[in-house]
Amino acid sequence: MLKRLADQTLYEILEVPPDASSRDIAEAVERARALYGPGSIATYTLMSSEEASLLTRRIEEAQSTLLDPDARRRYDDLLGDRSGAANAETSEADAGAQGSPPARVLPLVPQPDREEALREAEASAEESWPLRPGHVAGASAPTSPPPAAEPPPLPARPPPIPLRREVSGPSMTPVPLPSVAQAAPEPIPLVAAAGPGGAPAPDATAWTGEVLRRLREARGITLPQLSERIKVTRHHIENIEGDRFGLLPAPVYLRGILLSMARELRLDGQKVARSYLERVAAATAGPGAPRPR
Amino acid sequence: MGDVPTLKLVRTVPEPEPAHRPAGPRPDAIRARRIVAVGGGKGGIGKSLISANLGIELARRRRRVVLVDADLGGANLHTTLGLDVPKRTLSDFIERRVPRIDDVVTPTGIENLGLVSGALDHLDAANPPYAQKMRLLRHIQQLDVDYAILDLGAGTHTNVLDFFLVADHGVLVLVPEPTAVENAYRFVKAAFWRRMRNVAQVYGYEALLRTVMAGGNFRSPVELVTTVSQRDPEAGANLARQLAAFRPRLVVNEARTPQDADVGKAVVAAWRKYFGLEMDYLGFIPYDDEMWRTLRARRPLLVERPDVRAAKAFAGIADALVALDLAARHEA
Numbered sequence: 300m301l302k303r304l305a306d307q308t309l310y311e312i313l314e315v316p317p318d319a320s321s322r323d324i325a326e327a328v329e330r331a332r333a334l335y336g337p338g339s340i341a342t343y344t345l346m347s348s349e350e351a352s353l354l355t356r357r358i359e360e361a362q363s364t365l366l367d368p369d370a371r372r373r374y375d376d377l378l379g380d381r382s383g384a385a386n387a388e389t390s391e392a393d394a395g396a397q398g399s400p401p402a403r404v405l406p407l408v409p410q411p412d413r414e415e416a417l418r419e420a421e422a423s424a425e426e427s428w429p430l431r432p433g434h435v436a437g438a439s440a441p442t443s444p445p446p447a448a449e450p451p452p453l454p455a456r457p458p459p460i461p462l463r464r465e466v467s468g469p470s471m472t473p474v475p476l477p478s479v480a481q482a483a484p485e486p487i488p489l490v491a492a493a494g495p496g497g498a499p500a501p502d503a504t505a506w507t508g509e510v511l512r513r514l515r516e517a518r519g520i521t522l523p524q525l526s527e528r529i530k531v532t533r534h535h536i537e538n539i540e541g542d543r544f545g546l547l548p549a550p551v552y553l554r555g556i557l558l559s560m561a562r563e564l565r566l567d568g569q570k571v572a573r574s575y576l577e578r579v580a581a582a583t584a585g586p587g588a589p590r591p592r
Numbered sequence: 593m594g595d596v597p598t599l600k601l602v603r604t605v606p607e608p609e610p611a612h613r614p615a616g617p618r619p620d621a622i623r624a625r626r627i628v629a630v631g632g633g634k635g636g637i638g639k640s641l642i643s644a645n646l647g648i649e650l651a652r653r654r655r656r657v658v659l660v661d662a663d664l665g666g667a668n669l670h671t672t673l674g675l676d677v678p679k680r681t682l683s684d685f686i687e688r689r690v691p692r693i694d695d696v697v698t699p700t701g702i703e704n705l706g707l708v709s710g711a712l713d714h715l716d717a718a719n720p721p722y723a724q725k726m727r728l729l730r731h732i733q734q735l736d737v738d739y740a741i742l743d744l745g746a747g748t749h750t751n752v753l754d755f756f757l758v759a760d761h762g763v764l765v766l767v768p769e770p771t772a773v774e775n776a777y778r779f780v781k782a783a784f785w786r787r788m789r790n791v792a793q794v795y796g797y798e799a800l801l802r803t804v805m806a807g808g809n810f811r812s813p814v815e816l817v818t819t820v821s822q823r824d825p826e827a828g829a830n831l832a833r834q835l836a837a838f839r840p841r842l843v844v845n846e847a848r849t850p851q852d853a854d855v856g857k858a859v860v861a862a863w864r865k866y867f868g869l870e871m872d873y874l875g876f877i878p879y880d881d882e883m884w885r886t887l888r889a890r891r892p893l894l895v896e897r898p899d900v901r902a903a904k905a906f907a908g909i910a911d912a913l914v915a916l917d918l919a920a921r922h923e924a
Contacts, residue, residue, distance in 0.1 A: 302868060303814050314861070334858045335865070341858035344774045346866050354865070551770040558851060568851065 304353055308378060309361040312354075317375070321366055328362045333569045337576040338554030506566075506574040512540040514564050529559035536560070539575070544582045553579070626917055627732065628741045629662070629759035633779030635746035637767045638845040639663075641883065641893070643743035644672040646913075648894040649906040651704035653914075655738040658697055658706040662755050663745035664720065667710020673700050674890040681709040685731070686724055693731040702895070706737075725751060729758050746775075748782040756783050757790070760920075761913060763874070764840040766859065768852040773859070780840055784813070784869075791834045797827040814868040838869060841916070843909060844876035852876070874912040877905040 302311065310317050313327035335342050335354050342351060364370045504510075515525060526533040535556055538546045547553050554572045561568035630643045643659055651657045661669035661682065670678060678698040684690050685708075697706040720728070732740050742759065744752050756762045762783065766776045792801040800823060810816040813835055821828025844856040853876050860871045880902035886893045893903050 334861055340773055341862040343770050345777050
């Protein structure tokens with residue numbers, strides 16, 4: 300039962316059975332992100348930053364591999380081969396050879412396969428998702444067909460992050476989001492997210508401080524009122540709304556504040572906190588660097 | 593090699609090859625009573641309140657319970673029960689003014705519930721010499737009760753860790769705040785490494801473990817077991833088996849939001865994912881103003897306000913503990 304993070308299969312990473320449905324897997328990815336993502340209280344001081352980023356990478360890997368039917372089939376085939384080999388090893392051990400160390404099964408995704416999957420996914424992203432960061436200048440809210448599949452996670456991309464909006468998010472509908480895009484300091488493209496046709500598209504709304512501020516104003520809540528209600532000093536809220544990442548408290552505290560703010564604004568706190576913390580992590584650590592704890 | 597007190601105090605899981613078990617007494621063989629140790633690293637997270645109320649809950653189920661205030665430097669369990677400082681305390685036992693720990697058990701006014709009050713009058717009581725601590729633990733194990741509940745102090749002093757490790761149920765209390773989480777992990781990791789060393793000592797591969805640990809900076813036990821296995825497969829297999837028996841029981845206190853209630857599950861999942869080890873989640877206690885109100889009135893919550901949600905949560909926690917005991921008895 301003892302297995303290192305790097306040795307766990309993608310199914311074990313998500314803690315789902317190998318025959319889990321895409322829907323279960325998408326939910327497990329969400330759950331895993333909420334559990335182990337930036338600012339998670341449950342992992343605070345438990346993992347080193349390298350381990351935390353390894354876990355994040357493996358969750359991303361699970362998302363891109365297991366939610367793509369072709370990539371998943373290839374991965375399952377590979378896993379089948381491995382577990383066959385592992386079974387042989389086990390029966391050998393049962394026969395009396397206790398020599399093999401307990402934690403040696405390596406169901407790691409082999410690099411070539413993974414890179415291939417990534418390349419493929421990226422290629423499809425190029426076709427159907429024209430608003431990648433980098434070529435957004437002048438792009439107005441697009442009416443182009445929604446992406447067929449969720450593009451792969453792009454951990455190395457710096458912000459700006461494209462702002463996408465759930466078509467069916469009832470809690471968000473009264474908010475004048477288009478004006479957010481207009482008034483935002485940098486051009487934030489708005490993309491209508493794909494409905495759950497085929498691969499489920501996780502909610503990828505970028506919850507910037509600006510969006511939170513506008514939502515708060517739209518709900519007619521003043522800064523002092525919010526501060527009073529969630530018992531957080533006003534300048535933290537101002538710094539969050541101003542995206543002044545350098546002045547924010549440590550992620551664990553920040554997460555708590557974001558959850559409270561989201562609750563007051565009647566938003567999904569987990570999604571808001573995750574989105575915001577990912578942006579903070581990307582902005583403060585730079586691409587690829589270990590996240591601050 | 594392993595000295596006798598350590599042999600007596602490390603709970604070990606049975607070895608498949610009895611030839612490798614060192615000769616000595618088998619402390620767990622006849623003991624049906626259970627020791628519950630309530631710890632958590634940080635102060636002010638409700639260890640004493642949880643000990644007292646869990647004790648009341650179990651006593652009401654007709655279990656004979658003794659609460660032991662093992663917070664030797666800061667004993668206050670009597671206050672949570674609304675008692676004055678008892679005439680006889682642990683220091684009478686530690687300093688051998690009475691021969692048996694039973695002699696310092698004070699009635700609490702609650703049927704089936706006794707209290708061993710902490711040592712209050714003795715400056716050195718917080719850090720008893722090793723032999724005194726061993727004697728105390730031995731006598732606690734021999735108390736004629738169904739449950740002995742030890743209320744531990746804060747911090748990760750070896751005295752606290754040893755009380756935690758000797759217990760059948762090491763209860764880890766956590767409040768969903770970063771400071772408490774940080775201290776809880778520090779506490780449970782310190783307990784873990786101490787248990788690891790004790791086990792290696794008992795089974796006679798302490799030198800190997802020390803060599804291996806000196807050779808690398810191990811963050812997780814999984815890596816350590818792998819390395820030990822490479823040097824000595826048998827020792828590695830033993831280590832892996834013994835470590836699986838390290839299963840803290842988790843209680844989340846002062847849960848204020850629905851997310852807080854999920855923190856317990858998240859901690860168990862993270863612990864398994866990162867440490868490769870298990871915890872048993874006993875449940876959470878919702879934050880309740882009655883908790884501090886009853887404390888200020890020096891009345892136990894379960895006596896004064898059994899109707900509030902926080903009080904009812906103790907039933908679930910007791911259920912979970914009893915279920916674990918039943919499962920353990922079933923296995924044995």
